[in-house]
Amino acid sequence: MxxxxxxxxxxxxxxxxxxxxxxxxxxxxxxxxxxxxxxxxxxxxxxxxxxxxxxxxxxxxxxxxxxxxxxxxxxxxxxxxxxxxxxxxxxxxxxxxxxxxxxxxxxxxxxxxxxxxxxxxxxxxxxxxxxxxxxxxxxxxxxxxxAQVLPDREAALAVCADVHATYQRDGMGPAMAKFLAVVSRKGPFRDDWATDPAPDPAAFGLPAEDDGSRDDPLLGQNMRGCTAxxxxxxxxxxxxxxxxxxxxxxxxxxxxxxxxxxxxxxxxxxxxxxxxxxxxxxxxxxxxxxxxxxxxxxxxxxxxxxx
Missing domain, CATH: 3.40.50.1820 (Alpha/Beta hydrolase fold, catalytic domain)
Known part of the structure; x- marks a missing residue:
């Protein structure tokens, strides 16, 4: 060291x-x-x-x-x-x-x-x-x-995994919009969370286009490991x-x-x-x-x- x-x-x-x-x-x-x-x-x-x-x-x-x-x-x-x-x-x-x-x-x-x-x-x-x-x-x-300590842990873990998957698939803007919606949500996550429409990145002042980078420390490096x-x-x-x-x-x-x-x-x-x-x-x-x-x-x- x-x-x-x-x-x-x-x-x-x-x-x-x-x-x-x-x-x-x-x-x-x-x-x-x-x-x-x-x-x-x-x-x-x-x-x-x-x-x-x-x-x-x-x-x-x-x-x-x-x-x-x-x-x-x-x-x-x-x-x-x-x-x-x-x-x-x-x-x-x-x-x-x-x-x-x-x-x-x-x-x-x-x-x-x-x-x-x-x-x-x-x-x-x-x-x-x-x-x-x-x-x-x-x-x-x-x-x-x-999410492991929540009564709605399975839904919460799935939502967090989806944020990471969205980042890998679509880039920062769409994934960060989902992340902001997740952390600001009040109360438990529903089991049918996947039926919710994806939030519009523009509503959060985020770009919708994918710049091709995949090195975001939140959405890429830490999203799944931290919440799980x-x-x-x-x-x-x-x-x-x-x-x-x-x-x-x-x-x-x-x-x-x-x-x-x-x-x-x-x-x-x-x-x-x-x-x-x-x-x-x-x-x-x-x-x-x-x-x-x-x-x-x-x-x-x-x-x-x-x-």
Whole structure:
């Protein structure tokens, strides 16, 4: 395992130093960033990882700005952003992401970390904790979209597989339109979902024509593996890691929010309600706006409650 510091930047107005690292892993080069105070005064807080999937590090810029009192680590997941796959694989499984996270945490060498993981990142973090609980003190799993925990799991899995198949057949626009319809849908999926007319890409501002590319990290690499992942609840319930499942107050009845409730039930807990929606921590990244300040306050309170 090789870890190379590729860039260092000091933002003087905030006193934050940002280092960018590249870590060689089997089949990919994983890029991650470490933010810490330029004048390192030490801290009682564990390092805080902020992760998504396939959301890259830049999606957590706003949320990280509320945690300047501790070291914050963000990264680009395998096959997304800077973390290019080198083995030609067309799909990535949560277990692979978990192994990448393990490597990054071990390279940091800072002991057990706190981990806020959203969406597909939360699925990957559950896989990490199931196998390596000693690496994570507290996991906040925000709306992990695994269909395996839903009462309508068969229909949900079929819908997600259809999004992937649509991408392979028709390209990004038609598939992304279906994906957006899936994640915004309220309530269970019907068994006869296939009879629904396909959404019009133009209604979402998406192109209908196929540009021929098939390298989208969401629709191609992660769509099936993420949503079909079955958490190892036996391992998670006995893990030393404190696991808090989070759900958005505005998105609890949508697919990822319903999955969060199912994961919490599998752990024998109740989900913790966070402000806003599935992207509640966003402050304009990727053109999306949540409620990042109250979201960060809630996250801080959850982390501070850890023993």
């Amino acid at each position: 090789t870890d190379i510091t590729t860039e260092t930047d000091i933002t003087t107005e905030t006193g934050i130093t940002t280092e960018t690292h590249a870590l060689e892993a089997p089949g990919a080069t994983i890029h991650y960033d470490i933010r810490r105070r330029a004048a390192d005064e030490g801290t009682d807080h564990p390092a805080l990882f902020l992760i998504g999937s396939p959301m890259t590090a830049e999606g957590f810029a706003t949320l990280a700005s509320y945690f300047t009192d501790r070291t914050v680590v963000t990264y680009d997941p395998r096959a997304a952003g800077r973390s290019v796959r080198t083995d030609g694989a067309t799909e990535t499984m949560p277990e692979e992401h978990a192994d990448d996270l393990r490597r990054v945490i071990e390279a940091l060498g800072a002991g057990p970390v706190d981990l806020f993981a959203s969406s597909g990142g939360a699925v990957n973090a559950l896989a990490l904790v199931a196998g390596h609980p000693h690496l994570v003190r507290t996991l906040v799993a925000h709306e992990p979209p695994t 992942y079955r958490p190892d609840f036996a391992a998670l319930r006995t893990a030393s890691t404190r696991i808090v499942v989070a759900v958005g107050e505005e998105s609890a009845d949508q697919f990822p929010g319903r999955s969060a409730a199912g994961v919490a039930a599998g752990l024998g807990t109740e989900p913790t309600v966070f402000p806003s929606h599935h992207g509640g921590f966003l402050g304009g990244e990727f053109g999306q706006q949540g409620a990042p300040e109250p979201f960060a306050r809630t996250l801080r309170a959850v982390l501070d409650a850890s023993p």
